[in-house]
Each structure stands twice: as C-alpha cells, then as structure tokens.
Amino acid sequence: MAYLGHTAHAQFVALWLGTVGWILIIVTIGLVEWRVWEVSDLSVITxxxxxxxxxxxCFYSHALILSNNQIMFCQRIGFSESFRPPEIAAAQVLMVVALILGLMGNASAVYGLRNVYFGLNKLKPIRLAFYTGGVLYILTGVSALVPxxxxxxxxxxxxxxxxxAEFLMPPAPVIQSVGPGIILGIFASTLxxxxxxxxxSYRVPVVPKVRPSWPGEGRSGTRVNHQGIDNQAFQTQKNS
Incomplete structure (x- = not known):
C-alpha cells in the first residue's frame, strides 16, 4: 500500500484537539462552578x-465553625436525590456518556492514524476508523453540549x-450567573x-495503478517498431 502519512496531517491535529476537548469534558464534570448564586442572607453563606x-x-462560611477563618461547606447531589431539577439530572447522565464516547473516539482515531503513518493495513480499515472516530467525537460534543x-x-x-434543609441553601438566589463550568463545557464541545x-472529511487519495511495460511498448502504451533502419552507405559499398 502507498504511504499515506502526508494525507492525514489535518486528522493528526484533530486528534490533539479532540483529546484536549475530552480532557476538558472531564474537568467540566468535576467543576462545582456551573451556576453561581448570589445570596442576600449572609448569616450562613458569609x-x-x-x-x-x-x-x-458549595459555599464559604465561617459561621458554621464559629471562627473568623472561612471553610468551604459542600453537599453532594446524588443520582437518587428527588429535588434535582431536570437539567442537573440530565447533566449527570449525559456528561458521563460523553466521557465514555470521547474515550472510544480517541481510541478509534489513534487506530486510524497508526495505520496511516505505519502502513499496517489496507485502506478500508483506515476509512472505517476515521469515520467511526469522527462520529464518536461529534456524539461526545453533542452529549456534553445539551446539558x-x-x-x-x-x-x-x-x-x-x-x-x-441540610444543604443550608436559600430558597432562591438574588441573582445567578454563568460559572466557569458552563463556559468550559461549551468550549470543549466545540473542539x-x-x-x-x-x-x-478525510478522503483517501486515488493511487494510480502501475502496469509493467512490455517490450515494444512506449510510454503511451503504443507498440514501437524496433526493426533496424537500413544503412544506405553500407548498402552502397556492398553493391560496389
């Protein structure tokens, strides 16, 4: 098979961007700053x-420990919590799905590039690996972008x-703003x-077939007459 490394430079860059996007998805899942609440009651959330x-x-408070030093107080939101709004419940599921799909997309893209740069397989597995990786990357981005x-x-x-009540959160914020988690999630999904x-968009280039030339054929494939041309001077000396 012809060497195809020069045809996949864009896909090599896309692999790095997809890997960075997938890592940012992991960071987004762990961030607590998705929604920032500004509260008016500072008795607990100081x-x-x-x-x-x-x-x-999470929030910072020094009232809970009766000290001037603030600590971060956090409460976990589990899968079984009934108070979860639908957007948070969907995010818990879809972000984990995006994490798995992104891992599979990276594996498929690496397999395809391995075949391209080392010429270890035929063209069909390369196309299949790239198309599978592309679809998985898009599904990863959509799965993260929706929540x-x-x-x-x-x-x-x-x-x-x-x-x-044990969360010690007010019933409603005075105002809320977009946190780094949402911004990072949008950026990762775009990548x-x-x-x-x-x-x-990868297209395998058409490799021209090389056919050995037979004796008597020119470059254009036409037959060439290899019969000698009579030497007129020799013929004259012979007759004389």
Missing part, C-alpha cells in the same frame, strides 16, 4: 456566593432549586465537534 454544580453544592446549554438556559431565566468534522 461569602455571599454559592456554587451549584451537577454533583455538589451545558440546558443549565445555561436555567441561569439566564434565574430558575431556582428547592434544596433540602470535539470540529475534530469530528475533520475526521469525517
């Missing part, structure tokens, strides 16, 4: 700000969450979708 993520709710945009919509409309499009 910092005036609370952070609502998809797995935890991120849903939570963004909730922030814009200042939708509240009825937390249990993944763009990477997937690059993999789907």
């Amino acid at each position: 910092s005036g700000l609370a952070w609502v993520g998809i797995w935890r709710v 991120v945009c849903w939570n963004l919509h909730s922030v814009v409309n200042n939708q509240t969450i009825i937390f249990p 993944l979708v763009c990477s997937g499009m690059v993999f789907l």
Whole structure:
C-alpha cells in the first residue's frame, strides 16, 4: 500500500484537539462552578456566593465553625436525590456518556492514524476508523453540549432549586450567573465537534495503478517498431 502519512496531517491535529476537548469534558464534570448564586442572607453563606454544580453544592462560611477563618461547606447531589431539577439530572447522565464516547473516539482515531503513518493495513480499515472516530467525537460534543446549554438556559431565566434543609441553601438566589463550568463545557464541545468534522472529511487519495511495460511498448502504451533502419552507405559499398 502507498504511504499515506502526508494525507492525514489535518486528522493528526484533530486528534490533539479532540483529546484536549475530552480532557476538558472531564474537568467540566468535576467543576462545582456551573451556576453561581448570589445570596442576600449572609448569616450562613458569609461569602455571599454559592456554587451549584451537577454533583455538589458549595459555599464559604465561617459561621458554621464559629471562627473568623472561612471553610468551604459542600453537599453532594446524588443520582437518587428527588429535588434535582431536570437539567442537573440530565447533566449527570449525559456528561458521563460523553466521557465514555470521547474515550472510544480517541481510541478509534489513534487506530486510524497508526495505520496511516505505519502502513499496517489496507485502506478500508483506515476509512472505517476515521469515520467511526469522527462520529464518536461529534456524539461526545453533542452529549456534553445539551446539558451545558440546558443549565445555561436555567441561569439566564434565574430558575431556582428547592434544596433540602441540610444543604443550608436559600430558597432562591438574588441573582445567578454563568460559572466557569458552563463556559468550559461549551468550549470543549466545540473542539470535539470540529475534530469530528475533520475526521469525517478525510478522503483517501486515488493511487494510480502501475502496469509493467512490455517490450515494444512506449510510454503511451503504443507498440514501437524496433526493426533496424537500413544503412544506405553500407548498402552502397556492398553493391560496389
């Protein structure tokens, strides 16, 4: 098979961008700063700000330890919590799905590039690996973008969450704003979708077939007359 390394430079860059996007998805899942709540009652949340993520709710307070030193107080949001709004429940599921799909997309893209640069297989597995990786990257980006945009919509409309009493959260914020988790999630999803499009755009170049030339054939494939031409001077000397 002809060497195809020069045909996959864009896909090599897309692999790096997709890997970075997938790592940022992992970071987004762990961030608690998805939604930033500004509260008016500072008796418990002495910092005036609370952070609502998809797995935890946190705020700084020194009232809980009766000290001037502030500590971060966090409560976990589990899968079985009944107070979860639909956007957080969907984010908990879809972000994990995006994590798995992104891992599979990276594996498929690496396999395809390995075949391209080392020429270890035929053209069909390369196309299949690139197309599979591209589809998985796009699905990863969409799976992460849906819950991120849903939570963004909730922030814009200042939708509240009825937390249990042990969370020590107010029934509603004065105002809420977009946190780094949502911004990072949108950026990561964009990287993944763009990477997937690059993999789907790969086209295997047409390799011309080389046919050995037979004796008597020219470059154009036509027959060439190799019979000698009579030497007129020799013929004259012979007759004389």
